[in-house]
Structures are given as C-alpha cells and as structure tokens.
Amino acid sequence: xxxxxxxxxxxxxxxxxxxxxxxxxxxxxxxxxxxxxxxxxxxxxxxxxxxxxxxxxxxxxxxxxxxxxxxxxxxxxxxxxxxxxxxxxxxxxxxxxxxxxxxxxxxxxxxxxxxxxxxxxxxxxxxxxxxxxxxxxxxxxxxxxxxxxxxxxxxxxxxxxxxxxxxxxxxxxxxxxxxxxxxxxxxxxxxxxxxxxxxxxxxxxxxxxxxxxxxxxxxxxxxxxxxxxxxxxxxxxxxxxxxxxxxxxxxxxxxxxxxxxxxxxxxxxxxxxxxxxxxxxxxxxxxxxxxxxxxxxxxxxxxx
Amino acid sequence: xxxxxxxxxxxxxxxxxxxxxxxxxxxxxxxxxxxxxxxxxxxxxxxxxxxxxxxxxxxxxxxxxxxxxxxxxxxxxxxxxxxxxxxxxxxxxxxxxxxxxxxxxxxxxxxxxxxxxxxxxxxxxxxxxxxxxxxxxxxxxxxxxxxxxxxxxxxxxxxxxxxxxxxxxxxxxxxxxxxxxxxxxxxxxxxxxxxxxxxxxxxxxxxxxxxxxxxxxxxxxxxxxxxxxxxxxxxxxxxxxxxxxxxxxxxxxxxxxxxxxxxxxxxxxxxxxxxxxxxxxxxxxxxxxxxxxxxxxxxxxxxxxxxxxxxxxxxxxxxxxxxxxxx
Amino acid sequence: xxxxxxxxxxxxxxxxxxxxxxxxxxxxxxxxxxxxxxxxxxxxxxxxxxxxxxxxxxxxxxxxxxxxxxxxxxxxxxxxxxxxxxxxxxxxxxxxxxxxxxxxxxxxxxxxxxxxxxxxxxxxxxxxxxxxxxxxxxxxxxxxxxxxxxxxxxxxxxxxxxxxxxxxxxxxxxxxxxxxxxxxxxxxxxxxxxxxxxxxxxxxxxxxxxxxxxxxxxxxxxxxxxxxxxxxxxxxxxxxxxxxxxxxxxxxxxxxxxxxxxxxxxxxxxxxxxxxxxxxxxxxxxxxxxxxxxxxxxxxxxxxxxxxxxxxxxxxxxxxxxxxxx
Numbered sequence: 001x002x003x004x005x006x007x008x009x010x011x012x013x014x015x016x017x018x019x020x021x022x023x024x025x026x027x028x029x030x031x032x033x034x035x036x037x038x039x040x041x042x043x044x045x046x047x048x049x050x051x052x053x054x055x056x057x058x059x060x061x062x063x064x065x066x067x068x069x070x071x072x073x074x075x076x077x078x079x080x081x082x083x084x085x086x087x088x089x090x091x092x093x094x095x096x097x098x099x100x101x102x103x104x105x106x107x108x109x110x111x112x113x114x115x116x117x118x119x120x121x122x123x124x125x126x127x128x129x130x131x132x133x134x135x136x137x138x139x140x141x142x143x144x145x146x147x148x149x150x151x152x153x154x155x156x157x158x159x160x161x162x163x164x165x166x167x168x169x170x171x172x173x174x175x176x177x178x179x180x181x182x183x184x185x186x187x188x189x190x191x192x193x194x195x196x197x198x199x200x201x202x203x204x205x206x207x208x209x210x211x212x213x214x215x216x217x218x219x220x221x222x223x224x225x226x227x228x229x230x231x232x233x234x235x236x237x238x239x240x241x242x243x244x245x246x247x248x249x250x251x252x253x254x255x256x257x258x259x260x261x262x263x264x265x266x267x268x269x270x271x272x273x274x275x276x277x278x279x280x281x282x283x284x285x286x287x288x289x290x291x292x293x294x295x296x297x298x299x300x301x302x303x304x
Numbered sequence: 305x306x307x308x309x310x311x312x313x314x315x316x317x318x319x320x321x322x323x324x325x326x327x328x329x330x331x332x333x334x335x336x337x338x339x340x341x342x343x344x345x346x347x348x349x350x351x352x353x354x355x356x357x358x359x360x361x362x363x364x365x366x367x368x369x370x371x372x373x374x375x376x377x378x379x380x381x382x383x384x385x386x387x388x389x390x391x392x393x394x395x396x397x398x399x400x401x402x403x404x405x406x407x408x409x410x411x412x413x414x415x416x417x418x419x420x421x422x423x424x425x426x427x428x429x430x431x432x433x434x435x436x437x438x439x440x441x442x443x444x445x446x447x448x449x450x451x452x453x454x455x456x457x458x459x460x461x462x463x464x465x466x467x468x469x470x471x472x473x474x475x476x477x478x479x480x481x482x483x484x485x486x487x488x489x490x491x492x493x494x495x496x497x498x499x500x501x502x503x504x505x506x507x508x509x510x511x512x513x514x515x516x517x518x519x520x521x522x523x524x525x526x527x528x529x530x531x532x533x534x535x536x537x538x539x540x541x542x543x544x545x546x547x548x549x550x551x552x553x554x555x556x557x558x559x560x561x562x563x564x565x566x567x568x569x570x571x572x573x574x575x576x577x578x579x580x581x582x583x584x585x586x587x588x589x590x591x592x593x594x595x596x597x598x599x600x601x602x603x604x605x606x607x608x609x610x611x612x613x614x615x616x617x618x619x620x621x622x623x624x625x626x627x628x629x630x631x
Numbered sequence: 632x633x634x635x636x637x638x639x640x641x642x643x644x645x646x647x648x649x650x651x652x653x654x655x656x657x658x659x660x661x662x663x664x665x666x667x668x669x670x671x672x673x674x675x676x677x678x679x680x681x682x683x684x685x686x687x688x689x690x691x692x693x694x695x696x697x698x699x700x701x702x703x704x705x706x707x708x709x710x711x712x713x714x715x716x717x718x719x720x721x722x723x724x725x726x727x728x729x730x731x732x733x734x735x736x737x738x739x740x741x742x743x744x745x746x747x748x749x750x751x752x753x754x755x756x757x758x759x760x761x762x763x764x765x766x767x768x769x770x771x772x773x774x775x776x777x778x779x780x781x782x783x784x785x786x787x788x789x790x791x792x793x794x795x796x797x798x799x800x801x802x803x804x805x806x807x808x809x810x811x812x813x814x815x816x817x818x819x820x821x822x823x824x825x826x827x828x829x830x831x832x833x834x835x836x837x838x839x840x841x842x843x844x845x846x847x848x849x850x851x852x853x854x855x856x857x858x859x860x861x862x863x864x865x866x867x868x869x870x871x872x873x874x875x876x877x878x879x880x881x882x883x884x885x886x887x888x889x890x891x892x893x894x895x896x897x898x899x900x901x902x903x904x905x906x907x908x909x910x911x912x913x914x915x916x917x918x919x920x921x922x923x924x925x926x927x928x929x930x931x932x933x934x935x936x937x938x939x940x941x942x943x944x945x946x947x948x949x950x951x952x953x954x955x956x957x
Binding site: 130133134137138139141142145146148149150152153154232236239240243244245246259263266267269271274275278281282285286289290 | 318319322323330334440441443444445446447448449452453455456460467556559560563564566567570571581582584585586588590593597600601604
Binding site: 521522523525526527528529530531532533534536541544545548618619620621 | 687689713717718719720721722725726728730733734735736737738739740747748751752783785796799800803
C-alpha cells in the first residue's frame with residue numbers, strides 16, 4: 001500500500017498535476033463541492049426539509065452581509081424561510097448523485113457494448129455503430145428529454161413520482177452511452193490485433209475471458225477521460241432537466257430545481273435564491289471540466 | 305453534382321426512417337391513446353369503433369406505413385393536452401423558434417469565427433487569453449443560467465430589454481415575424497444571446513484549434529516562403545483550409561441550436577416549438593413529442609445535406625470521382 | 632573572385648527549451664557566388680535544413696539566430712523586420728521544400744498559386760500573371776499547360792507537383808534558391824528528371840542554389856561546391872570533385888566511402904560506427920571525435936575551426952600546421 005502511494009507521487013501524472021496551478025485549484029474546488037454535498041446532513045447549518053424548524057417569518061432574508069441579512073443564514077433564505085446555503089448543500093448532493101450514477105450507467109453500458117462491437121465485429125458492430133451514429137445526430141439533452149417524456153407517458157403518475165430519480169438517471173445515462181461505446185470500440189479494434197491477444201487466443205482462452213481480462217484493462221485509460229469530461233455534462237443535463245421541471249421530483253430538489261424555484265423571485269429582487277445555487281452549479285461543473293481537460297492532456301502521449 | 309446530392313439523400317433516408325420508427329413506436333405503444341382520447345367514460349363499442357377508426361387493429365407495418373403517409377402530409381393527429389391538430393400547433397410556433405435559432409446562429413458565426421481566427425493567429429496576446437478564459441466559462445455555463453443572468457442584469461436591474469415573450473409581431477401570410485417591429489427586435493436580443501453564446505464559444509475554440517493546425521502545415525510555410533503578404537496567408541490560404549472541418553461541426557451545432565432552443569424558450573417564455581415540446585413532455589403528450597422528434601430529424605438531415613454541399617463547394621478534392629486520386 | 636551573392640558568417644541558431652538551450656547550428660560560415668550551386672550534405676539532424684530555414688528567415692519558433700550574420704548582396708538580412716524580409720522571400724530568395732504532396736495549398740488551383748506569387752512581387756497585372764503562369768508550367772515540363780493551369784494540386788502526380796513547386800520558387804525570378812531535399816520524397820525514377828530540370832533552369836536563369844540533401848549522387852551531379860555538415864557545424868567545404876573523390880576530413884571520407892561505386896564491385900561498403908550525437912549531448916572538442924578513426928588528444932579537448940587542407944577546407948586538427956610539423 002505504502003509502495004503504491006509512493007509510486008503515485010513519483011508518477012508523471014502527479015508531476016503534471018503539481019505543475020498546473022489551475023488544476024490544483026480545480027481539484028480543491030471540486031473536493032470542497034463534493035465533501036460539502038456528501039456530508040450535507042452532518043455539516044449543513046440547517047435542515048431545509050425539517051418542517052418543524054422552518055419559520056415563515058424568516059422567509060426572504062437576504063444574505064448575511066447585507067443590511068437586513070440575518071447572521072444565521074449566510075446566503076439568505078427562500079420563500080419558505082429555508083436556509084439557502086443548506087438547500088444548496090442538500091441540492092448538490094442530489095445533483096452529484098444523479099450525475100455520478102448517470103455517468104456510471106452510461107460508462108457500463110457504453111463500455112460493454114463498445115467492447116462487444118469492437119471485439120465481435122460483424123453485423124453486431126455495424127448495428128451498434130449505426131445506433132450510435134443516429135443517436136449522436138441529436139444533442140444528448142434532447143435524447144434525455146425524450147426518454148424522460150416517454151417513461152413519464154408509459155408509467156402511471158404515482159409510480160413515476162416514486163422512481164423519478166431513477167428515471168432521470170436512466171434518461172441521462174441513455175443519452176450519453178454512445179460516446180463511451182465509440183471510444184472503447186476504437187481502442188478495442190487496436191488492441192484486438194496486438195500480439196498479447198493473439199497469444200491468448202492461441203492458448204485457447206475463451207472469447208469472453210479475453211475481452212474482460214485482457215482487452216478491457218487496456219482500453220480503460222481513454223474511458224476515464226471521457227467519464228470525467230462526461231460527469232460535468234451529466235450534472236449539467238440533470239440541472240437542465242430539473243430546471244425545465246421534468247427532472248428530479250420536487251421532494252428532492254437538486255441545484256437545477258433550486259434555480260427554477262428561485263427564478264420566480266428574480267423580478268421581485270430576491271436574486272440570491274437563484275444566483276447562489278447557480279454559482280454552486282458553475283463551480284462544480286467548471287472544476288470537474290478543468291480536471292477532465294487536464295486528465296486528457298496528461299494521459300495523451302502525443303502532448304507529452 | 306446531381307449524383308452527389310442523390311447519394312447523400314439516399315444516405316439520409318435510413319436515419320429518417322429509424323427516427324420515424326421510434327416516433328411511431330412512441331405514438332402507438334406508449335400510454336393508451338385510445339383511453340386518453342375517449343376520456344373517463346366510454347363503452348367497449350365506442351372503444352372498438354375508435355380503434356378501428358385509428359387503424360390500431362391493423363398489423364404493425366400497415367400502421368407504420370399509414371403513419372409515414374400521414375407524416376409526409378403533415379398529419380400527426382390531435383394533441384392530448386390541447387385537443388388541437390398537432391400540425392396546426394407546430395405551424396403556429398415554428399416561426400418563433402426559427403427566427404430565434406437563425407439569429408442565434410448568425411450571432412455565433414459572425415462573432416465566433418473572427419474570435420477563433422484572432423486567437424489562433426495571436427496565441428499569446430492578452431486579448432486571446434481573455435477570449436479563451438471567456439470561452440471556458442461559456443462552455444461550462446448552462447444555457448438557462450446564462451439566460452437568468454442576462455435577465456437579472458439587462459431586464460431586472462437596468463430595465464433595457466424585455467425578459468419574456470416575442471414583443472409585437474407582424475403577420476406575413478401564415479408566418480409571423482418579430483424582425484419588423486422595434487419591440488420584436490428588442491425581445492429577440494437576450495434570447496438570441498443566450499442561445500448563441502454556447503455555440504459561439506464552441507465555434508471560436510474549434511476555429512482556433514483548426515487555425516493553429518493549419519498554420520503548422522507545409523503549404524502555409526511555403527506560402528510564407530513565397531513572400532505572400534500575411535493577409536493573403538492568414539485570410540486566404542489558412543482560413544479557407546480551416547473552413548473545411550469547421551463547416552461540418554458548425555453544421556451540427558446549428559442543428560443543436562434548434563434543440564437547445566427548448567431551454568432558452570422556457571427561460572424567456574418564448575412562444576416557440578421548444579416551449580410546446582417541453583410542455584408536452586411534462587404532460588406526456590405523445591403526438592406532439594413524436595411530431596417534434598420527426599421535425600427535428602428532418603431539420604438535422606437537411607442541415608447535413610447543406611453541409612455536404614458546402615464541403616463540395618470548398619474542397620476541390622471531393623469533386624473528383626473516387627479511385628482517381630492522382631498520386 | 633566576384634562579390635558573393637549570399638554570405639553566412641558565424642551563424643549560430645539556438646533553441647531554448649525547458650532543459651536548457653540547444654545549439655542547433657554552431658559557428659557556420661560559407662558563401663555562395665552568383666550562379667553557383669552549393670550542395671549541403673550530412674545526416675538527418677546535422678543542421679542542413681535549419682541553415683536553409685535561417686536564410687529564408689523562417690526558423691520555427693522558439694528557434695532563433697543567436698549570433699552571426701546573413702548577407703545578401705552585401706546587405707544584412709538576418710535582422711530585418713518580418714515585412715521587409717517578406718519582400719525578399721520569393722523575390723530575391725526562392726524556396727523549394729521536401730514533400731510536394733504537402734507544400735501546395737490543396738484548395739487553390741496551381742494557376743492561382745503561381746499568379747498570386749508573381750503579382751505579389753512583380754509589377755504585373757492578373758492577365759499578364761496568368762500568361763506567365765502558363766509559360767512557367769511549360770518551362771517546368773508540364774504537358775498541356777494551358778489546360779492544366781486550372782487544375783488543383785491533387786490532380787497532379789508527385790513528380791508533377793514538384794515541378795509546380797519549382798515553378799513557384801522560380802516564377803518571381805529570385806537570384807538564389809534554397810532547395811531543401813527537393814527529391815527525397817519522390818520516386819527514385821523521377822528524382823533524376825527533377826534534378827536535371829532544376830539544374831537546367833538554374834543555369835538558364837543564372838540562379839544560384841543552395842541544395843540541401845543527404846543524397847551524394849545528387850550532389851555529385853549538380854553542385855559546384857559542397858559543404859559537409861555534422862552536428863550543427865561544417866566539417867568540410869570545397870569543390871565537389873575534391874570532396875567526393877579526395878575528402879580530407881575523416882567524416883567526409885567516411886561519408887563518401889559509404890557510396891557504392893559504380894565502376895567496381897566491393898565486398899562491403901565502408902560504414903561509420905556509432906551515431907551522430909544528439910544536440911543535448913555534443914561532446915567537447917571536435918564533435919566527431921568519439922567516432923573518428925584518427926582521433927588524438929587535441930580532438931577531445933579543443934574544437935577545430937575550418938583549416939586549410941589543400942584542396943578543401945576541413946574542420947580537423949589533422950590539418951593544423953603545428954600538428955603536421957610535430
């Protein structure tokens with residue numbers, strides 16, 4: 001273990017990481033966002049969903065540094081007297097949960113299908129790649145919207161409300177798998193013809209075994225990059241869906257939901273209800289994107 | 305030339321057919337259209353009559369063929385939510401979306417291309433660095449937040465521009481336009497910026513990357529070695545070569561603008577197809593959704609065709625028949 | 632002897648990198664007289680092409696001229712502004728690059744590329760430029776030039792494209808051509824034709840030429856004088872007959888020994904052991920000393936300048952008068 005840690009700190013990856021101040025800052029911002037989100041129930045100053053602690057007389061308090069602000073509500077309160085900071089932390093939790101789950105789903109689906117298409121080839125390959133082509137013609141947000149709409153229409157209202165979170169994860173995941181499938185298929189085609197695969201085939205290792213234990217580990221590098229870059233996109237997709245009112249259920253507001261709710265109060269001057277969740281969203285997505293950019297450049301042997 | 309167009313159209317057909325199939329499958333199998341159309345109380349006889357009327361008792365392929373036949377004539381049935389013909393609804397809303405998308409696209413191209421050329425040529429100037437930072441934010445900002453921020457600044461704080469709606473429109477036949485009235489133009493500004501900004505930054509980054517790539521090529525070095533003026537090298541030789549890959553991506557992006565209009569139209573309550581679509585998704589209004597899907601596919605395919613034609617015009621290498629590549 | 636057309640004095644080209652400055656060309660001096668063909672030979676990475684790039688003022692950044700001067704007709708051109716140098720490129724010094732498949736802009740017709748070069752430098756209009764473009768294509772041996780003028784580069788074969796490149800380099804009638812490996816990328820069967828064309832045209836137009844190549848056959852056939860480069864320096868320079876037949880510098884001798892003679896059979900060709908050092912690891916003293924069969928003490932300590940070696944000038948301590956005496 002200690003040796004592994006030491007090897008990591010000696011690696012080129014760590015070196016290029018420390019050499020880029022932007023990356024270090026993004027990593028710190030991303031870490032703050034993620035920790036704040038994950039540990040929200042324990043570290044948030046208030047529980048925005050505890051109806052007993054809500055007090056309508058505290059509604060529409062501006063941020064603490066303004067004249068009418070209250071000290072206990074650092075970023076102000078919303079129309080129901082909920083602490084905006086706490087709502088952001090809980091909301092980021094939902095955003096992150098959906099973003100990560102959707103990315104994992106898209107990765108699993110894309111990697112398996114890409115591996116199959118690349119290794120098996122033939123008609124299966126053509127079929128899968130045609131599906132990718134057609135789907136990639138449409139922006140992923142449109143696909144996610146459609147999937148969400150179809151599921152909504154197919155399920156009874158009560159059932160849908162119950163599993164709405166999974167529907168969003170499914171919709172976003174489905175909208176993004178082709179990128180993974182394409183990447184993995186490309187690398188698989190290269191790996192398939194290398195000698196170690198030929199060798200494994202000669203000694204009679206089964207197809208499935210070759211794919212999983214020989215080819216798969218060698219195509220995961222690019223997948224990691226695509227996944228990181230995709231995480232930012234998935235978080236944005238979720239926020240967009242929720243903003244449009246078709247995403248996560250209102251009982252579990254994400255950052256996008258908070259922005260949509262706050263948007264109604266923009267004209268009456270209560271800007272903080274929508275702007276702070278917006279800033280949190282931007283920080284989260286920007287830091288993840290910058291980390292993804294760095295990872296892509298650091299793992300790209302051409303740029304070294 | 306003619307053969308080229310025909311071959312491209314033939315290539316586009318499978319895409320359109322697959323989308324039509326998905327559209328039809330949604331239309332036919334998702335939810336229970338008969339129940340929705342009949343409302344709460346109905347007899348089995350009424351139901352059977354409607355099923356026969358809609359042709360739902362016929363085999364799948366017959367139904368699909370009928371669906372396509374109807375679609376070609378612009379017939380998509382009634383909206384569950386509004387009980388009006390889908391075709392009418394879309395025709396009413398199309399001008400708003402198309403005008404918005406067109407303005408956003410022009411904005412993205414007219415600003416994005418020159419910015420990309422500039423940052424590609426003068427990589428280390430402070431203005432380039434500024435543009436790049438700006439573009440990074442543009443890529444990371446979700447469209448709806450850009451809209452909200454613009455509303456906050458220009459509509460709420462400064463009160464310069466309207467924050468929702470199309471303003472006054474003028475009727476030209478079945479088309480309504482906001483271009484001809486002052487309030488219509490003012491109403492267009494913020495939505496167009498919101499919708500165009502992401503594409504603008506994307507185009508800028510793309511043009512910059514291509515420009516840098518092209519500037520490294522031998523033919524650019526040779527053009528310099530021949531003593532051609534910078535203007536000719538940069539804006540003639542380099543820019544024209546940059547355009548070849550840029551056209552493809554930009555074409556796809558223009559299609560994306562129509563799709564992203566959904567978000568912008570929601571933020572600005574813009575009475576276009578996107579707003580109609582999102583309301584339909586919320587209400588599970590399948591006929592509108594499937595019609596919209598087909599329409600978008602048609603737009604994408606048309607744009608792809610135009611892109612191919614532009615390619616053909618820009619790159620002489622495509623004009624030669626295959627297999628004759630003269631090395 | 633007449634006034635030299637081009638004079639390179641103590642040229643030094645450096646590349647600043649993260650791991651320190653690399654010296655790509657070190658203290659290189661030579662001159663070219665009007666109408667003369669100077670061959671420059673050496674292994675890849677010896678600095679031949681970079682010398683050419685420095686002369687036409689198109690060193691790839693971050694490479695830069697750190698020391699020395701380049702004079703054209705007695706006037707310095709190494710310190711000119713971009714715009715002043717631009718007027719010289721094409722008009723005074725033409726250039727030919729290695730790969731004709733990549734040197735022509737694929738989106739413009741060859742006629743347009745020729746015409747724009749001429750209208751940039753010569754006081755002629757578009758109609759005249761087009762007329763001359765056709766003449767130039769005929770001159771470089773493109774059949775049916777009047778029809779081919781509106782063809783795009785991809786419609787020509789590699790050899791034909793290099794002919795177009797030659798026309799482009801010559802069309803504004805420069806007094807000097809820097810030809811960087813003009814035949815390396817071509818089929819062997821076409822190389823001789825292109826070299827013959829280049830030679831004829833240079834002689835007809837009285838154009839001097841710096842011919843960079845690693846092909847000794849091309850040099851022997853075309854050049855008047857030859858400079859042998861090694862690790863960014865000139866090892867030997869002299870008349871082509873002398874250098875090819877009686878090289879004085881051990882490196883040139885080794886290089887010439889590696890050419891298969893046509894007049895007799897040899898069991899084995901001579902080869903030079905080892906490889907040219909990388910720019911980051913040039914040995915002290917003579918850069919060739921680790922590979923030199925005749926190395927002695929002084930070679931490892933001090934760097935030789937070009938010394939008189941009778942028929943040629945060689946950067947080798949063997950020709951140091953003191954050593955010779957002792």
